[in-house]
Amino acid sequence: MKYPNFQLVILILIVCCLASCQHKKEAKQQVTDYEQNSINIDLVALFETAKQGKDTVITVVEDPVYHKMKKYKAVSALSILNNVERFSKIDIAKTKIVFECKDGYKPEMPLQLFLTAQPFIAYEDLDATEGAKWETIIKNGNKMDAAPFYLVYPNASPKDSRYKWPYNLIGIKLEPLSSLDNVLYPKDDQKSIVGYKLFQKYCITCHAINDIGGTMGPELNYPKSVTEYWIEDQLVKYIIDPTSFRHKVKMPKLEITKKESEEIVVYLKYMCRHKKEN
Ligand code: HEC
Structure with a gap:
């Protein structure tokens, strides 16, 4: 025969194809599982309908964004989550919470840590001057504010980098960890x-x-x-x-x-x- 290894080459090609198909199938399955175990909360739409939970006035002693003591009108983030239908079915230990900000910034933390941190969604800054909803933040020489929402923890240390304090917050996502x-x-x-x-x-x-x-x-x-x-x-x-x-x-x-x-x-x-x- 001219090509003695011809059959062997074909066999190897078939095995490689099968392995690559299997790999793609696994990746697709991962994406489907991921979608089924995710929850999206559009905070802007939610607050337009009815605020989910009791309005509270909270004090943050060392606010890491404003660098001083702050007072906000806020709603407990846990009561917002508890009002989401599928929340009770989520496996907390295997879930992370991802914060979506207006400019595309997306910090995240383990859901378990979040749930024990007494987080609040602030929607109004009580230190703002008449007519303004928020005090100005100066960052890298640019002026901005925290609207529409700012996530704060009256009881967590602002120096603990495990806690995320996103401002310009617009949405929350729960996603399977990893x-x-x-x-x-x-x-x-x-x-x-x-x-x-x-x-x-x-x-x-x-x-x-x-x-x-x-x-x-x-x-x-x-x-x-x-x-x-x-x-x-x-x-x-x-x-x-x-x-x-x-x-x-x-x-x-x-x-x-x-x-x-x-x-x-x-x-x-x-x-x-x-x-x-x-
Ligand atoms: C706070 C947000 C932020 C973080 C964190 C950040 N980047 Fe960027 N990065 C940007 C933005 C915004 C740009 C677009 C250019 C600009 O305006 O700075 C950019 C641009 C880049 C570019 C140039 C892209 C191009 O096409 O020229 C590279 C490469 C890059 N980032 C890599 C990284 C890597 C690697 C890290 C982590 C070590 C990182 N960045 C962390 C915001 C960020």
């Missing part, structure tokens, strides 16, 4: 795991990869990955200090080391080889 996050996990590449963890910690609140993550900054992976159009050592430098590249940049300097930035780039290069299919 099902879709797993889709971004570099299962088959040990070298990218450190970068994956750093990305989850520092970047995902603002940037999406394959459409998963915040939208305040640009999607970093598809259709083109940043690693395809940035020169690598410049990308590492940009991630450490964006202000040295662009004037009036919105991305903050994140206090990460060169080594950490390099690890993140290793991960971004891995994800470049695992792009979302259109």
Whole structure:
């Protein structure tokens, strides 16, 4: 025979195809499970109908956004959650709460931690001057306010970084902890795991990869990955200090080391080889 290994090659091809189909099926199943176990709450629409829960006046002794003592009109976040029909069916230990802000910022925390923190959704700032609903916040020289909603905890320490205090809050999502996050996990590449963890910690609140993550900054992976159009050592430098590249940049300097930035780039290069299919 001219091609003695022909049948073997075909066999290997078939096995590879089957394995890849299986992988896609698993990914689809993960996405369906994820949707069934998620709850979306549009706070703006909710407050337009009826406020869910008793109005309360609360005091925050050291407000981390206004940097002083503040008083707000607020509604308990737990009473809002308890009014959601499917909330009682959620497995709290396996769920995270994701906060959606007007500018696409998306911080998150474990639901369990949130539920024990006595969180309140503030909708009116009692220190605001006549005619204004909120006092002004000055951030990076820009003036803004906390409207429409600001999540506060009268009893949590503002120095504890596990608690998120999002303002300009518009919605809340409950999502399974680590099902879709797993889709971004570099299962088959040990070298990218450190970068994956750093990305989850520092970047995902603002940037999406394959459409998963915040939208305040640009999607970093598809259709083109940043690693395809940035020169690598410049990308590492940009991630450490964006202000040295662009004037009036919105991305903050994140206090990460060169080594950490390099690890993140290793991960971004891995994800470049695992792009979302259109
Ligand atoms: C608070 C939000 C925020 C965080 C956190 C953040 N970024 Fe950004 N990033 C932005 C915004 C907004 C831009 C768009 C440029 C600008 O205005 O700053 C950007 C731009 C970028 C760009 C340039 C994209 C391009 O196409 O030129 C890269 C790369 C990047 N970010 C990577 C990262 C990485 C990696 C992290 C985590 C270590 C991170 N960012 C954390 C908001 C953020």
